[in-house]
Amino acid sequence: MNWYFWKIVQLDLYNRIRKTNWWFACLCMIAITLFIFPDSSAGYAVLDINGYRGTYNSAWMGESLALVSSSFVLLFGYYLLSGFVAQEKTSQIQSLLLSSSFTINQYLSTKFVVNVLLLNIIGILMIAAAMLQQLIAQEQSTIYITSYILPYLVLILPVTIMVSCFALLFDILPEKIQKYSNLIYFFVWALLCTLNIFGLSAHSDFIRQMEQAAPSLTTGQTQHLSIGISKLNRIQETFNWQGVNYDISVFIPIVLQLLLGLVIFTITLRLANGPCHLLYQSKSNRFSTSTNPKKASSNSFALTDYLFTINSQYPLLNAELGMLSSHLNRSFWVIATCLFSVSLLVSLDTLRAVILAIIWLLPVVTVCQLSMCDERSETAVLLSGYRNQLSLRLTRVLAASIFTGLCCLGALIRFVIEGEFIAVLHLLGYCLLLPLGSVTCSMIFHSQKMFQLSFLFCWIASVVNHAPYSDLIGVTASSQGFSATWIANLTLFIMLIAYHANLFTMRCNFWYVKSKKAVVEYVKSGAH
Amino acid sequence: MSNASFPIKEVQLGIHKLSKSYHENHTALNNISLTLTPGIIGLVGSNGAGKSTLLKLIAQLERPSSGSIQLNGQDVAGCPQLIRQRLGLLPQHFAVYENLTAKQFLQYLAAVKQVTRKHVAQDISELLHALNLHEFENQNISTFSGGMRQRLGIAQALLGAPDILIFDEPTVGLDPHERVAFRSLLKKLGKDKIVLLSSHIISDLASISDNILVLARGEVCAFNTPENLLQHMEGKVWDIMLKTTEARQIETQFKVCDTQYFDNKTRLRVIHETPPTKCASSIAPNLEDAYLFYTAPCPVEAH
Numbered sequence A: 001m002n003w004y005f006w007k008i009v010q011l012d013l014y015n016r017i018r019k020t021n022w023w024f025a026c027l028c029m030i031a032i033t034l035f036i037f038p039d040s041s042a043g044y045a046v047l048d049i050n051g052y053r054g055t056y057n058s059a060w061m062g063e064s065l066a067l068v069s070s071s072f073v074l075l076f077g078y079y080l081l082s083g084f085v086a087q088e089k090t091s092q093i094q095s096l097l098l099s100s101s102f103t104i105n106q107y108l109s110t111k112f113v114v115n116v117l118l119l120n121i122i123g124i125l126m127i128a129a130a131m132l133q134q135l136i137a138q139e140q141s142t143i144y145i146t147s148y149i150l151p152y153l154v155l156i157l158p159v160t161i162m163v164s165c166f167a168l169l170f171d172i173l174p175e176k177i178q179k180y181s182n183l184i185y186f187f188v189w190a191l192l193c194t195l196n197i198f199g200l201s202a203h204s205d206f207i208r209q210m211e212q213a214a215p216s217l218t219t220g221q222t223q224h225l226s227i228g229i230s231k232l233n234r235i236q237e238t239f240n241w242q243g244v245n246y247d248i249s250v251f252i253p254i255v256l257q258l259l260l261g262l263v264i265f266t267i268t269l270r271l272a273n274g275p276c277h278l279l280y281q282s283k284s285n286r287f288s289t290s291t292n293p294k295k296a297s298s299n300s301f302a303l304t305d306y307l308f309t310i311n312s313q314y315p316l317l318n319a320e321l322g323m324l325s326s327h328l329n330r331s332f333w334v335i336a337t338c339l340f341s342v343s344l345l346v347s348l349d350t351l352r353a354v355i356l357a358i359i360w361l362l363p364v365v366t367v368c369q370l371s372m373c374d375e376r377s378e379t380a381v382l383l384s385g386y387r388n389q390l391s392l393r394l395t396r397v398l399a400a401s402i403f404t405g406l407c408c409l410g411a412l413i414r415f416v417i418e419g420e421f422i423a424v425l426h427l428l429g430y431c432l433l434l435p436l437g438s439v440t441c442s443m444i445f446h447s448q449k450m451f452q453l454s455f456l457f458c459w460i461a462s463v464v465n466h467a468p469y470s471d472l473i474g475v476t477a478s479s480q481g482f483s484a485t486w487i488a489n490l491t492l493f494i495m496l497i498a499y500h501a502n503l504f505t506m507r508c509n510f511w512y513v514k515s516k517k518a519v520v521e522y523v524k525s526g527a528h
Numbered sequence B: 001m002s003n004a005s006f007p008i009k010e011v012q013l014g015i016h017k018l019s020k021s022y023h024e025n026h027t028a029l030n031n032i033s034l035t036l037t038p039g040i041i042g043l044v045g046s047n048g049a050g051k052s053t054l055l056k057l058i059a060q061l062e063r064p065s066s067g068s069i070q071l072n073g074q075d076v077a078g079c080p081q082l083i084r085q086r087l088g089l090l091p092q093h094f095a096v097y098e099n100l101t102a103k104q105f106l107q108y109l110a111a112v113k114q115v116t117r118k119h120v121a122q123d124i125s126e127l128l129h130a131l132n133l134h135e136f137e138n139q140n141i142s143t144f145s146g147g148m149r150q151r152l153g154i155a156q157a158l159l160g161a162p163d164i165l166i167f168d169e170p171t172v173g174l175d176p177h178e179r180v181a182f183r184s185l186l187k188k189l190g191k192d193k194i195v196l197l198s199s200h201i202i203s204d205l206a207s208i209s210d211n212i213l214v215l216a217r218g219e220v221c222a223f224n225t226p227e228n229l230l231q232h233m234e235g236k237v238w239d240i241m242l243k244t245t246e247a248r249q250i251e252t253q254f255k256v257c258d259t260q261y262f263d264n265k266t267r268l269r270v271i272h273e274t275p276p277t278k279c280a281s282s283i284a285p286n287l288e289d290a291y292l293f294y295t296a297p298c299p300v301e302a303h
C-alpha cells in the first residue's frame, strides 16, 4: 500500500510541476521574497516598527518571511491548488482511476499530499531566496538554518496543510456552488485572517514579541509593527533581533490549525463518499448543468428576446448573446432587476458606495465564468476553423459588455439624470473592462483565477480602503479611477490585438519548436 | 500481461433486471438480465442504445436505478471493490495526464491498480510493445495523436492482468493495421477473461466475438453466437431486381438494407420473413442483416 501511495504521489507531483502556472507561481513567490527585504536605502519598508527593522540576520529574515508569506500562502496557495480535482472530474480521468481498487479516500489523500508538497516546495524556494538575500545584504551573513526552519514550521507548514484541505473541499462541491468557490474562499480567507488575530495563528504572538524588542523612538509611544509596503522618507534604522521565544503559546495555534485542517479533510472525505459523491454525482451534475440553463432561459427575461431581434443583422453577436443568456440563470435577472430599481431610488452617495460595490461583484461570478468555457474545452479550436479568433473574442466581449451594461442600467440612467457624465463614462468603462479583462486573461493564462483575484483586490482596495487608483467602477468618484479604468481598457485591448497578431506567440512557438527539435534529435542519437 | 496479480479463476457476471434512468421519463437501460462468462462479448447498438450505460454500470461507475449485478454469485452493490480489483476499463471518453510520458502514465495507473511491484516494469514494456507505443514511451502524452491516446487507453486497461475487461468503443480512431493488431490481442485475452467490447458497427465485432449482444432503446434484442444469429436469419434475406419505380414502393413497405442502381433497374436487399415479391430470390444473410432485423422498431424476440 505504502509503495503504491508514494508512487502515485510522486508521479502526480511530476505531472503538476510540469504545468506552466506552477512555475509562474514559484517565480512570483521568489520575487515577492526578494521584495520583502529591501536595502535600507530602498525608500520603502515592508516590515516596519516605528521606523525600525531588525538587522538582516537569520532570525529576522526567517521570521519576517514567515510572517509576510503565511497570509500570502493562505490566499495564493488556494488559488494555485484549487480546480485540479474538479478538472479531473470533468475530464473523466477520475472515472478511469476510481474504476480500479483505488478508493475515493485514497485518491483524495494522494491529492492532499501532493497539494501540501507543492506548496512546501514553493516555501522552500522562498527560504532559499531569503538566505541568498541575507548573504547579499551582508549585514550579518552567518546563516542559521534552524532560524529559518522553525518559523516556517510554526507559521507556514500548518497553513499549507489547511489550504490544501480547503482546496480539496471546494473542488468536490457540486458545480453550482463551485462556480462561486473563488469568491467564497476570498471571504473564508478574510475570516481566517481575522481569526488569526485572535489566536488561530502564532502570527500575533510573533508580532508582539518583535514589537517589544524594537527600541522606541519616544517614550510612551506604543510600538506598532506594520506589514505592507509603506513609503519611507528616511533610512530605516535597524536593531539587533535575537529571534522569537518559542514557548507553549506559539505551539497551541499550530495544534488548532492542524485540527481545523483535519476537520475539513474529514468533511471532504465524508462529502466525497456521500452527498457529493465523486463518481455517481458528477455525471448527473454535468448533465443537469447542460439542460437546466435551457429550461431557465426559455422562461427568463423577454428582454433578451428583444435584444436578439434588434440586432438580427449581426448573427454572430446574436448567437453570442443567446449563449450568454442561456448560461445565466433566473436569479441573475432577479438580482439585476432589483439593482435597477434600487439604483433609481436611493441617494446618490448610497448608489456610489453600496450599489456600485455590489454591481462590481455581480458579473465577476456570472458573465466572466463564460469567457472560460471555450478555452478549457476544445471548442475554441472548433470555432476557429470557421471564424477568425479575434472577431470571435471581440464579439464575446461586446456581448458580455451588453449584459454587464444591463446590470448597471439603473445606475447609468440615474447618473444621466443627475448629469454626472464622468460617472457615466466610468461605468461604461467598467462594462467594457470586465469582459475584456476576463477574455484576455483566459486567452493568455487559460485560467480565470488571476483575473478574479486582481479584481477582488481592486474591489477591497477601493471599496474598503477608498484607494482611487484601483477604483474601476466609480465608488470613490475620482478622476484617477476614471483614467485608470480607461487606461486598463486600452492596455487590454492592445494586448488582445497583439496576441492575435502573434506578437507574443510567435516568439514562444519559435523556441518551442526549436527545443522540441533538439530533444528529438537527442533522443534519436541516443537510440543508436 | 503474463503476470497475474490476482489468481485467475472462472469468473461469472450475473446481471439481474438491471435498469437505469437518468431522469424520470427516460430510461437508458430497461430491465436487462444476462449471464456473462469468459469469452469475448460484442455489444452492438446504435448511438444512444445504452451501451455505455450498461458498461458503466458493470464497471461500478454508475449506480443502477434498480436491479443488481453479481460477481460469482455475490452481489456487488454494497462492495464495488469486488469488481474494481479485477477490472480493466477503457471508457468511451477519457482524459490522461498530459504532462506525463506514456510510460509514467502507465506507471501511475499501475500504482493505482496496485499491480505487484516487481511486475510493473516488465508489464509496462510488454504492453507498450504489444500496442506499438514503445517508440514513444518517453514522449509527453500532450504530443500524442488521437489513435495513440486510444492505444494508451487500451494499454492501461490491460495493466495488472484483470479478468474482466471492458472496452467502450475501443477501435475509434485506430487505423486498419492497428485494428487487426487489437483484434489479435483480444483473441489471446478472451480465453479466460470476460471481455466486453462495444461498437456501433457490427462488422467490427463479427470476427472476434464469441457472443453478440444487440441492444436497442435500452433493451436486449438478441444475445447469441454470431453463427446462431446468422442461422436464424437464414431464408429471411431477399435479393430483388426491379424497375426503379416499383422499387420505390417496396422501399416504403419493407426493411431494405441495401440498394444498388443500374440503368433503369434497381437491386434491393430486403429483410422479411416471407418473400416480399414473386421475383425475390433468397440469399445468404450477413450479420449486418441480423443487426437490422433485431433492432427493427418493434423488437422481435431473440430466442
Ligand SMILES: Nc1ncnc2c1ncn2[C@@H]1O[C@H](COP(=O)(O)OP(=O)(O)O)[C@@H](O)[C@H]1O
Pocket: A283, A284, A287, B022, B023, B027, B028, B045, B046, B047, B048, B049, B050, B051, B052, B053, B054
Ligand atoms: N450522464 C447522463 N445523463 C443523462 N442521460 C444520459 C447520460 N448518459 C447517457 N444518457 C442517456 O442514456 C441513453 C444511453 O446512452 P449511452 O449509454 O451513452 O448510449 P451509447 O449506446 O451510445 O453508448 C442516451 O439516451 C443518453 O441520452
Ligand SMILES: [Mg+2]
Pocket: B051, B052, B053, B092, B168
Ligand atoms: Mg457510448
